Amino acid sequence: MSDLINAVIQRRFTRPAVQVEPAPVLRWAAVAVVLVPAPDSLLLVRRAERSGDPWSGQMALPGGRREGDEDLLFTAIRETEEEVGLVLPPESLVGVLDDMAPRTPVLPPIAVRPYVFRLDRRTPLDRISEEIAATHWVPLANLLSDDTYASADVLVRSQQMRVPAFRLEEGTVWGMTERILSDLLKT
DSSP: OOHHHHHHHHHHTTSOOOOOOOOTTOEEEEEEEEEETTTTEEEEEEEOOOTTOTTTTOEEOSEEEOOTTOOHHHHHHHHHHHHHOOOOOGGGEEEEOOOBOOSSTTSOSEEEEEEEEEOSSOOOOOOOOTTEEEEEEEEHHHHHOTTTEEEEEEEETTEEEEEEEEEETTEEEOHHHHHHHHHHHOO
């Protein structure tokens, strides 16, 4: 496995993940941070434009809401396969990042648990669901570049906001996805 992926994993997993206390009002979701070598990259998706979806059109990680009482790890694995056709073997799990919740009060009360997976190779993503507009294998070197991480202006419910972001060729990564990637890369 690559030195860069190993360095990122070793640096991040020197401390345990911070987990949100379960509460009856919270809906839970899980996402997959999928790392692959040659070149060292992670998988991002652009969500499809959908009316009523607060994350419509955003750059994100594959994942989604928990169904019933299913395990959140199972949620991340199931949603990744449903959204992009990528099967994540449970043994490829590397660790868990800090739980995230939206900072904007207009968003639903949701908590997201990010799971990090390391695959030996990239597989074709040829079963993309209608929820996903595009998939991108983004090189870790691009995400770690000082030129990539900066403030960006985004439109949220007709309001202009300045937010921390990864400004990539594929799109701007901000919000919970930015916070998840920062947890992984900037520790």
